[in-house]
Amino acid sequence: MKFTKRTAYIILVIVATIAIDQISKVLVRANIQPRTDFQLGERxxxxxxxxxxxxxxxxxxFLGMGSDxxxxLRIVLLLILPIIVLxxxxxxxxxxxxxxxWSLFAFASIIGGGIANVYDRIIYGSVTDFFYIDLGGVFRTGIFNMADLSVTTGMFILLFVSFGKKKKSEDLEKTA
Structure with a gap:
């Protein structure tokens, strides 16, 4: 494989995504009292x-699915399979x-977010989540982190790019 600007861009997005996620988690672990089964923790x-x-x-x-x-099976589904897919x-x-x-950025963001969460599972045995959004019950999220945000953003970008390509091909068919 030849190292190009394109390859450097992919690596840069992946590394930046991992760095932002890991730095945010280090800050949260150091400064916010964690929630346990017996206490709510700091909000x-x-x-x-x-x-x-x-x-x-x-x-x-996602949302604690698979914790039971x-x-x-947890190692296979939450570590081995994601590593293979990534x-x-x-x-x-x-x-x-x-x-x-745009798709390149989206895929690199998804890979970076995935690697960051897999890293947490390997090193800590769990993933540190810390953001929660509740817009008056109209829109409510689970508790998430920067890696989750990167993966979700990447998926939305891919979705929009896909719709844009579909619209262009439909427009071309109409004019032909």
């Missing part, structure tokens, strides 16, 4: 009750030179 209001920070260790995946799995996605974006810049 820091950033914007009223709408945007709150707290420290929650998540031994599962037996240890072997490796294939990275290989794909490095090889496929036709991927547009």
């Amino acid at each position: 820091i209001s950033l914007i009223g009750d709408a945007f709150i920070m707290m420290n929650v260790e998540n031994s599962g995946a 799995l037996n240890p072997t 490796g294939f996605v990275l290989r794909h974006i490095l090889k496929d030179k036709t991927i547009d810049n």
Whole structure:
């Protein structure tokens, strides 16, 4: 594989995503009392009750799913499978030179976020989550972190790019 500006861009986005996530988690672990089964932990209001920070260790995946799995299945589903998938996605974006810049950024953000959370599971046995949004019950999130935000943002970008490509192809078909 030849090292190009494109490859450097992919690596830069992945490394920046991991760094931002890991730095934010170090700060949260050092400064916010964690929630345990027996106590609620510290809650820091950033914007009223709408945007709150707290420290929650998540031994599962999204919204704690998988935390009740037996240890072997948890290792397979939360460590081995994600590492394999992230490796294939990275290989794909490095090889496929036709991927547009927005999609490249999206895939690199997803890979960086995935690596950051897998790293936490390997090193700490859980993932540190700390952001919570509640817009008066109209919109409410689970507790998440910067890696989750990167993965979600990447998915939304891919979705919008996909719709944009579909719209362009429909427009071309109409004019042909």
